[in-house]
Structures are given as C-alpha cells and as structure tokens.
Amino acid sequence: MVIAVDAMGGDFAPQAVVEGVLSGAARLPAQIALVGRPAEIEQCLATSTQWPDNLQIVTANDVIEMAADPTRVLRRPEASMAVAVDMVRDGQAQAVISAGNSGALLTLAHTRLGVIPGVRRPGIAAPLLSRRGPTVLIDAGANVDCQPLHLAQFGLMGSVYAEHVFSIENPRVGLLNIGAERSKGNSLTAQAFDLLADMPINFIGNIEADGFFAGQADVAVADGFVGNIALKTAEAMAQFLMGDICSCLDDGLGGRLARLLLGSRLGSLRERYDYATYGGALLLGVRGVTVVSHGRSDPRAIASAIEVAYRAVEGGVVKHLAQACRQLVSEVD
C-alpha cells in the first residue's frame, strides 16, 4: 500500500507534515510518498535521525495556497496536492492526505478521482470523540446547501465507514437535530428523516448534541453547514473550557500543586480533546481514499491522518461504498 501525502499542505507545512509522516511511517506497514518540493522536504528530513525505508519523495514544484480559489486549482496540475491526488487516480497510491486548502482538495478529489456511481454528493466523515468511542459526523463541511436525498446518502456512506473502518457491526445512524422527537427540526431534516428511514441502514431517528457526545449513535448525519458549525462549536468550547481549567491550575500555590498532582492525567485529557477534532476526516463518495486534514495539523494530527488512511484502505472502504451505492444508481437516474 502506498499513501500519498501532500508535504506542502497546512499551516505548518512542510515541517509538521514531514515530522508526522516520520512518526506515522514508523508505525505502519505502508509506503509513504511525500509529495512536494524535494529541497524543502529534505531540509525537514535532515533534522531527523531516522529516515525509514518506506519513505519516498515525489517531486511537485507548485503549491496551492491556503487562500487559493478552489475553482481554479484544476489549472495547476503541478501542485503537490494535485500530484498526490493523481497518484491515487493512476493507481500509484491507494490513499491521499492533505492538510492544505480543503476546498481545493475536495475539488481535485471530486474531479480527478471521480464520484462513485449513485452518489449525489461526496461528504466529509469526521470521527469525533464521544463517551462510547468515535462517532462519525457526516457531512462535516463539504456541502453547505443540501437536499434531503444528500443527507440520506450521507447516512448510508457513514454507516459503511463505521462498519469497515471502526469495525462496528450494524452501526446506529442518527440524524443530528434540535430535538429527539420525530416532529422536531426544519423542513430539510423532516424530509431527510423519511428518506433515512427507507435506507438499508440501522436508522435510530433524531439525536441531539448531548446524545451525540453520550455515544447514542455511531454515525450522526447533518448537512455540511450544520455539521461544520457543530464541529467547530465543539472544538471551540473544548478549547475555551480547557483554557479556563489551565488558568485555575496556574492560580496560586493550591492551583500549581493541583497541577503537579494531576500530572500526566491532565496531559492525556488535553490530548483526548485535541484528538476529538484533529483526527483525519475522510471524503466519502469519491473513487479513492481521500483524507482531509485540519489546516492547523501538527505532527500528531498528520500521523493520525496516516492511520485513518491506512485503516480506510485496509477496510476496503471505497469498494464497500461502491457496493452499497450500487442500488442507489437506479434511484438516482
């Protein structure tokens, strides 16, 4: 298995990407192709004592900026992100990862890899922390204006993902809503509810945010605008509250002593809530494993994205999605 990583994508690229790849490559039996400007990549590698055998550099001299207009990226085939995506299209890699301009990655994956037959809109599946393990939020931001059928398909794709990446049998799929009762929600969720109920999935009805974090569902379906608002609100609230806790632990002798006593437990708590939002998200519905990493990805986030990509390839997610979506073709066309 080869995983193509856009070395130039993300706020802290290429340094954070290279460091993340070094740590990820050491852990997994996969080849990693670092795509980007060789001189810059090698400079980052030079500071490392370990250069694993399963690492190669693939040259790409253009870099898509974080603020670039996603609709124009198709004219830049030499960009590291485009070259990494094309490696998957051409069978040279089985997965692509980028922490760069996510709109550009969506456009490239959609256009260069193509969409699985039957799928109306690819959606971003982001695994978030909940009381009972990861809960997959789909769509976490790919589609800001959705129709009911898109939400129903997100439910199907999320279910396949949860089953084949997280090995959850018969995943519980919920519709993220503002109330648990069937009558709650807006016109979009009301119509999506009926379509989800007709999908060949274990649809459990509406779930609210507290149900989400309690782990009531394995998959939570939302339109991309609402999903992204929920994702960012959860992330922002966790940071806000964690900041206040740290202030408490810096306050006076009592606070500092408490910090010492909590020690590593505090660190793992922080890490746990970072992971909640920094794990790699998968673009489901395109013909190839595509991991959309956070722009602010640090080395740990990149290493985690590599693991997500590895598990998605190992689990045969694209093949299983294609099988599950086969029946949608007749409905769509």
Next chain:
Amino acid sequence: MVIAVDAMGGDFAPQAVVEGVLSGAARLPAQIALVGRPAEIEQCLATSTQWPDNLQIVTANDVIEMAADPTRVLRRPEASMAVAVDMVRDGQAQAVISAGNSGALLTLAHTRLGVIPGVRRPGIAAPLLSRRGPTVLIDAGANVDCQPLHLAQFGLMGSVYAEHVFSIENPRVGLLNIGAERSKGNSLTAQAFDLLADMPINFIGNIEADGFFAGQADVAVADGFVGNIALKTAEAMAQFLMGDICSCLDDGLGGRLARLLLGSRLGSLRERYDYATYGGALLLGVRGVTVVSHGRSDPRAIASAIEVAYRAVEGGVVKHLAQACRQLVSEVD
C-alpha cells in the same frame, strides 16, 4: 414592576420555580406574581422560612404539559402559562417567565401579545458566555426555517438588546458562519450577509465558533436551527468535558487531593459553564418582555431569568425595539 412567573412550567416545577422566585424576589425591587395552582405553590412555599412581601399568587388551574402540541395551547386559556402571558397583555405585569413547553410559550406570546410592527419573525436571544462577557446568540431556536430578511432583523433586534440590556455601546453584530471570509457559508448566509450590511447596526461580518467564544462579537446571528444546534453543542461539550475533569479528580489519591486544593475554584468554574447555557433567553419581537427558560431550570436558573426579565423591562427593550423596527415597516409592507 410586576413579573409574572409560570409556577407550573419546567421539569422541576413548581418546587424549583418557587425556590428560584424566592431567591430572585429577595434581590430585586419588583413584584413577582407566581401563576399556577395555589395549593401546590403554597406547599412549596411552606418549606420556606422567608416569604417576601413582594410575592403574590395568581390562580391558574390548568397546566400545559412539556410534550403538549404548541398549536393547541390557544384553546387552554386557564393554563398557568396562558394566564401569565395574558397578565402582560393586560398590563397587569411587565414581563412573563416560563420554563415550560417553549413551543407553547412562543405560540402564546406571539398570539396573545402580538408582534412589534415591522418584525417578520420574533427570535430567541440567548446570552452565552464568552471570553469578554456575554455574547447574545439570536435566533437560538424559535425559527427552524429562515429567510435572509429574518436573519437581518435578528441582527437589528440583537443589537438593541445588547445595547439596552447589557449596556454595550454600538454592539458588534456578527453572522455565525463556517468561515470568516465573506465568500464562506451557504446560500442563506450569503444573502443575509448583504442585508445585514445594510442594517443600521455595527455589522462586523462573519464570525466562527472560536471567534464567538473569544468575544469577537456582542451579538451572533444565526437561523434558529443552526443557533439551537450551536447552543446545544456548546452545552453538551461543556458537560462532557467537565465530566471527564471530575473523573480525573476522583481518580486516586492524587486526584482527590487536587480536588481539595482546587476547592471553590472548581465550583465556580462549573457554575460559570452552567450559567453559559442556563441563563434566561428573551423572545425578541413580541410586544412584551418574554423570558424563555430552560426546561431543566433549577432555582438558580429561575432567579437568573427573573434578573434578565427585570433588566429587560428596566432597559425598555420593547420600546426600543419598536423604535428601531419602525423603519422596517415600510420595507416589509
């Protein structure tokens, strides 16, 4: 000033409401009318040593259940919530508070009090905790399907509220969105952006969730579905994380010692994040101060709702809203 409180509304009514009223009444120079079944209210009062002079009981023998269909509540004029709303309509009270069925309260306030001329849709303004004080989220859940004009009006009403209840001069109004750039968002936010820019308010553009908690705006505008998702996600994440912190502090001798050392600081942190979501929210746009309290309101939440009601009446919010909305009349009709 008389504040009418629905004694029978909420998951813990009437006990929690009566206790909250006792604590709220003691603090404020306002008359409180407790509306509901006298025998049940008096039973709650009996356990109290203090029965302040500024408290009266108003009889209403029907109670609207939490799960009642909001469209049918108009047929129940004897319900405590209806009687409390009618006291405002008839000038016997200047504000109404209920922690009961919020859909029913919206329907009653809308129908019995009427809507301020020019206002298309009343919206719920919920003050949330942010780094720089309260930030008003509007609409927090009254309207699940909105048009761009509704959002623009929420911005205007939220601005009046922030100015006259929180004494913020020239409040900064932001549009809650999934990116800070103007081009971000869905078709609703794109159109609302332009209308907000034309409103006689200090519109600062899009804000994201992290900007919200950082206090970048005094007012954040959203459609009621998105606003409610954001509100509940923030609340759920705070509870989820706080639960993990408490587990940390129950874990082993070190954890328990740390808890002792943190002592009251931990308590005030928990209180702070409870307040974030439990404060009373105001239904803006109806002809009377209407406070929508959380169904799970405890006595502290009720006391806080009474304070919100008091400040809204003192600040002349309804009068100022009517003035600000006068210019909208010609645009609407």
